[in-house]
Amino acid sequence: MFFKIALLALYFLVGQVTMEDVGFKFNGFRSANLSLNGIAGITSSGLLQLTNATRQEVGQAFYPSPINFKNSNGSAFSFSTSFVFAIEPEYPDLSGHGIAFVLAPTRIIPGARGSQFFGLFNETNNDNSSNHVFAVELDTIQNNEFRDINFNHVGIDINGMTSNISKPAGYYANGNGVLHNLTLYSGKPMQVWVEYDGLAKKISVTLAPLDVNKPNTSLLSLLYDLSPILKQTMYVGFSSSTGSGLTSHYVLGWSFKVNGISQGLDLSRLPKVPRIGPKEKSKFLTIGLPTISLVLLLTAISGMAYYMRRKKKYAEEIEDWELEYGPHRFKYRDLYVATKGFREKELLGTGGFGRVFRGVLPTSKVQVAVKRVSHESRQGMREFVAEIASLGRLRHRNLVPLLGYCRRKAELLLVYEYMPNGSLDKFIYDQPKFPLNWDQRFRVIKGVASGLLYLHEEWEQVVVHRDVKASNVLVDGELNGRLGDFGLARLYDHGTDPQTTHVVGTLGYLAPEHSRCGRATPSTDVYAFGAFLLEVACGRRPIDNRAPTEDIILVDWVFSHWTSGEILQAVDPKLGNEYVKEEVELVLKLGLICSHSDADARPNMRQILLCLESAVALPELSSLRISGAGITFAHGEGFDEFIMSKPSSASNAFSYDSSVADSLLSGGR
Ligand SMILES: *[C@@H]1O[C@H](CO)[C@@H](O)[C@H](O)[C@H]1NC(C)=O
Ligand SMILES: *[C@@H]1O[C@H](CO)[C@@H](O)[C@H](O)[C@H]1NC(C)=O
Ligand SMILES: *[C@@H]1O[C@H](CO)[C@@H](O)[C@H](O)[C@H]1NC(C)=O
Ligand SMILES: *[C@@H]1O[C@H](CO)[C@@H](O)[C@H](O)[C@H]1NC(C)=O
Ligand SMILES: *[C@@H]1O[C@H](CO)[C@@H](O)[C@H](O)[C@H]1NC(C)=O
Ligand SMILES: *[C@@H]1O[C@H](CO)[C@@H](O)[C@H](O)[C@H]1NC(C)=O
Ligand SMILES: *[C@@H]1O[C@H](CO)[C@@H](O)[C@H](O)[C@H]1NC(C)=O
Ligand SMILES: *[C@@H]1O[C@H](CO)[C@@H](O)[C@H](O)[C@H]1NC(C)=O
Numbered sequence: 001m002f003f004k005i006a007l008l009a010l011y012f013l014v015g016q017v018t019m020e021d022v023g024f025k026f027n028g029f030r031s032a033n034l035s036l037n038g039i040a041g042i043t044s045s046g047l048l049q050l051t052n053a054t055r056q057e058v059g060q061a062f063y064p065s066p067i068n069f070k071n072s073n074g075s076a077f078s079f080s081t082s083f084v085f086a087i088e089p090e091y092p093d094l095s096g097h098g099i100a101f102v103l104a105p106t107r108i109i110p111g112a113r114g115s116q117f118f119g120l121f122n123e124t125n126n127d128n129s130s131n132h133v134f135a136v137e138l139d140t141i142q143n144n145e146f147r148d149i150n151f152n153h154v155g156i157d158i159n160g161m162t163s164n165i166s167k168p169a170g171y172y173a174n175g176n177g178v179l180h181n182l183t184l185y186s187g188k189p190m191q192v193w194v195e196y197d198g199l200a201k202k203i204s205v206t207l208a209p210l211d212v213n214k215p216n217t218s219l220l221s222l223l224y225d226l227s228p229i230l231k232q233t234m235y236v237g238f239s240s241s242t243g244s245g246l247t248s249h250y251v252l253g254w255s256f257k258v259n260g261i262s263q264g265l266d267l268s269r270l271p272k273v274p275r276i277g278p279k280e281k282s283k284f285l286t287i288g289l290p291t292i293s294l295v296l297l298l299t300a301i302s303g304m305a306y307y308m309r310r311k312k313k314y315a316e317e318i319e320d321w322e323l324e325y326g327p328h329r330f331k332y333r334d335l336y337v338a339t340k341g342f343r344e345k346e347l348l349g350t351g352g353f354g355r356v357f358r359g360v361l362p363t364s365k366v367q368v369a370v371k372r373v374s375h376e377s378r379q380g381m382r383e384f385v386a387e388i389a390s391l392g393r394l395r396h397r398n399l400v401p402l403l404g405y406c407r408r409k410a411e412l413l414l415v416y417e418y419m420p421n422g423s424l425d426k427f428i429y430d431q432p433k434f435p436l437n438w439d440q441r442f443r444v445i446k447g448v449a450s451g452l453l454y455l456h457e458e459w460e461q462v463v464v465h466r467d468v469k470a471s472n473v474l475v476d477g478e479l480n481g482r483l484g485d486f487g488l489a490r491l492y493d494h495g496t497d498p499q500t501t502h503v504v505g506t507l508g509y510l511a512p513e514h515s516r517c518g519r520a521t522p523s524t525d526v527y528a529f530g531a532f533l534l535e536v537a538c539g540r541r542p543i544d545n546r547a548p549t550e551d552i553i554l555v556d557w558v559f560s561h562w563t564s565g566e567i568l569q570a571v572d573p574k575l576g577n578e579y580v581k582e583e584v585e586l587v588l589k590l591g592l593i594c595s596h597s598d599a600d601a602r603p604n605m606r607q608i609l610l611c612l613e614s615a616v617a618l619p620e621l622s623s624l625r626i627s628g629a630g631i632t633f634a635h636g637e638g639f640d641e642f643i644m645s646k647p648s649s650a651s652n653a654f655s656y657d658s659s660v661a662d663s664l665l666s667g668g669r
Contacts, residue, residue: 021077021257021258021259022068022256022258023256023257023258023262023263024063024255024256025253025254025256025262025263025265026253026254026255027253027266027269027270028045028046028252028253028269028271029042029046029047029048029251029254030271034048034061034062034237035062035063035064035107035235035237036060037058037059037060037107037108038057038058038059038119039051039052039057039058040059040060040061040240041059043271045271046271047252047273048238048250048251048252048254049248049249049250050239050249050250051096051240051241051242051247051248051249052248056115056243057241057242058112058114058118058239058241059119059239059240059241059249060102060108060119060237061237061238061251062102062107062235062236062237062238063235063236063237064107066233066235067234067235067236067258068232068233068258069103069230069232069233070227070230070231074227075198075227076196076198076226076230077259078195078196078197078199078258078260079195079256079257079258080193080256080257080261080262081101081193081194081195081236081255081256081262082191082193082214082255082262082264082265083192083251083254083265084189084190084191084192084210084252084254084265084270085099085138085189085190085192085249085250085251086187086189086249086250086252086273087099087138087140087185087186087187087247087248087249087250088185088187088247088248088249088250088273089140089185089187089247089248090247095140095141095185095247096240096242096243096246096249097114097115097116097139097140097141097241097242097243098118098140098141098184098185098240098241098249099137099238099239099249099251100118100120100136100137100138100157100238100239101135101136101192101194101237102120102133102134102236102237102238102239103134103230103234103236104132104133104234104235105132105133105231105234105235106235107235107237109121111125114241114243115243116141116143116146116243117241118135118239118240118241119239119240119241120135120157120161120239121133121160121161126160126161126162127159127160127162128159128160131160132159132229132230132231133157133158133159133229134156134157134158134226134229135157135239136154136155136156136192136194136205137153137155137156137163137166138184138192139152139154139155140152140184140185141243141516143161144517146160146162146163147162147163148163148166149167149168150168151516151517152182152183152185153166153167153168153169154167154169154192154205154207154219156203156205156220158224158229164224165220166220167219169181169182169207169219170182170219171206171207171219172215172217174213177217182207182209185247187273187275188209188210189210189250189252189270190207190208190209191207191208191209191210191214191265191267192206193214193218195218196226198226198259201223201224201226202221202222202223203222203224203226204218204221204222205218205220205221206218210267236256238251250273252271252273253265253266253267253270329404329405329406330403330404330405330406330415332408334363335359335413335415337362338359338360338362338368339357339358339359339370340359342357342372343357346359348369348422354371354372354373355371356370356371357369357371357372358370358418359418367417367418368403368416368417369400369415369416369418369419369484370413371413371414371415371416371485372411372412372413373413373414394454394455394459394463396450396451397447397482398447398450398451398454398480398481399454399482399483399484400416400417400419400474400483400484400485401416401417402414402415402416403416403417416484419474419475419482420477421474421475421477421479422474422475423472423474423475423484424436424470424471424475425469427475428470428539428572428574429470429539429541435574436479437578438575438578438579438580438583438584440479441536442580442583442587443479443481444473444475444479444480444481444536445481445532445533445536445587445612446612447481447482448468448473448483448529449605449608450609451483452468452483452529452605453605453609455483456525456604456605457604457605457606464520464521464522464524465483465485465525465528467485467509468483468509468525468528468532469508469509469528469531469532469535470532470535472485473532508531508554509531509542510527510528511524511527511597511599512597513599514527521599522605523599523600523602523604524599526594526603526604526605526608527594527595527596527599527602529594529605529608530593530595530596530602531554531594531595532591533587533588533590533591533594534558534570534591534592536587537570537571537572537587538554538558538570538571539572539573539575540557540572541554542554542555555591557570558570558588558591558592562588562589567585567588567589568581568584568588570588571584586611586612587612590603590608590612594608
């Protein structure tokens, strides 16, 4: 008796350990009392929404009470769980990172990062045995640093994001044992079972679509004793993170049991996953006292900080190694004066990497555009500055000259020559003041192509631009197109910035392999150039949320006009009939070819420029068996293959060999 009381007291001290084996089941979470972190929430229909289409965020949900995972001699109990999840990216080729089922010692994992770390680890404690974290990841981005096998896999992670075992998502059908692939980020609900056999020390993970019973053969199985990994009590739940892609991660139902088999979920009673349509109006925000007090607080803080700031106003960073780059280094004070203190009035635009201000340098009176890029990491700064200095030597009439840089704490400023006419998008979208006519557009296109060719092939190093788009093309006094903003992306190559994913660029211009694997190549620039060609010829953005749903994606829209034999229907109505039919057709078709989801099938910039200069003929699109392109194409679902007439032209500029032609759009990935 005394012993029992002592034991009870002990358990009480350890932290309210329930002595029975915990089990629970949620068919939807409307009445569930989960502990939520980050942007996780429970919708009115009872969905557990871990992330809600917001970039660079983490969402977590844990069962609120600690669960006893070990017996008195310290060996881990068996447990089993099943849950139904759905991952719905706004655009199929740009999803967030995925969902992990997690056992962790605490409900909030201190110091953990989102993005590729799923809110579980960070770059210093990843793979450290003091983490005591067990996770099963449903991972939809390939991170080479964790040796991820692809962008659609299931893995068992012990104390770190490098999986101990992983397989492409799929399941073995009962009966014939055939492996069927599954796409985790398809938006379709799927069920997962995770089981640990404490006697056999075996972990198994099984996956199946909702209409399939639990397969007898698991997808993953790993012999591993979890006893040293699990603490006496652990929290159990889910963690999810988003990167550059807008993605909603959902859990629809969840059942869990220690020392037993978790109860089956009632699939028919699970909440439904909303279909992502055009952007919803946000109608939350109850403005009131909280906002006002926040404003007051901020005012007070900024008042106090005023004197401090004054002192630090012109502080910049210079290290010895920078002295050799003297001519390329600008004084912060000069840039501050030039831009009138970075006044909003001088703001020229906001790009993927930062804000750009107009300015006039105090002594030389040269007009400049100053780009402010925030950058926390000091790592790689030296290499980057060396590159800026060398990029400063890039000279081409279709590139905006980069004059130099200035470095401040956590900030980098790049100084470019100022282009008074602004960027090309202002001349083609919406109701431009001076819409460019076709000759002018075609000239800009050829100019940009020649600038890109120079970056890719004609300079001493290969420079990948990474953010080719109309708003990065500036128009000079003679209406030449000039590419701006180059070189910046390299900062993110060298200086690892763990806050962001590795994907840098703009939605709609990102090649599928780029957004999936984060690797930028000349070929990913060609993809973006394809989107650029289409936007210039059609006068529309690559992704136009105001268009009817089926027309949102420009490539698909142009493609549908092409398949119906009326590609010229896609031309910008603002041009009227004032254009050269052959040239417009060439640009549109070239745009489609460049938007090919298979990188190998895209032409290179030299071939493109030759085509534009009419030195060689465009290959007959029909001979390439093009069937759909771009963003949705690579998803590989619901596409008809268009097998067109036999190749008719011998003057095939790109000399595709048959294997390339076969792989062309033969179903995507
Ligand atoms: C997502 O949730 C966060 C926090 O709840 C909210 O601030 C944000 O507006 C939401 N975003 C969308 C797109 O619903
Ligand atoms: C929810 O769980 C927390 C943490 O265990 C507990 O404090 C709270 O009372 C619970 N609320 C309800 C309504 O069960
Ligand atoms: C620990 O307890 C389990 C049963 O709870 C038993 O199967 C196992 O053999 C024990 N191990 C040791 C080392 O005593
Ligand atoms: C990583 O997390 C640990 C705690 O889990 C924390 O001590 C450390 O500061 C974090 N590192 C970074 C770089 O945030
Ligand atoms: C693991 O983490 C512990 C505690 O945070 C730390 O003392 C130890 O040095 C880390 N080990 C490694 C290999 O980083
Ligand atoms: C497997 O997990 C253990 C944790 O105990 C870790 O030390 C090891 O590196 C992992 N193996 C692989 C291949 O990741
Ligand atoms: C399933 O996916 C794997 C790799 O992800 C691939 O090699 C295989 O061909 C696919 N199988 C089918 C039937 O699509
Ligand atoms: C697999 O499961 C099915 C039912 O889903 C069952 O009829 C069959 O016997 C099982 N096969 C094996 C080899 O266990």
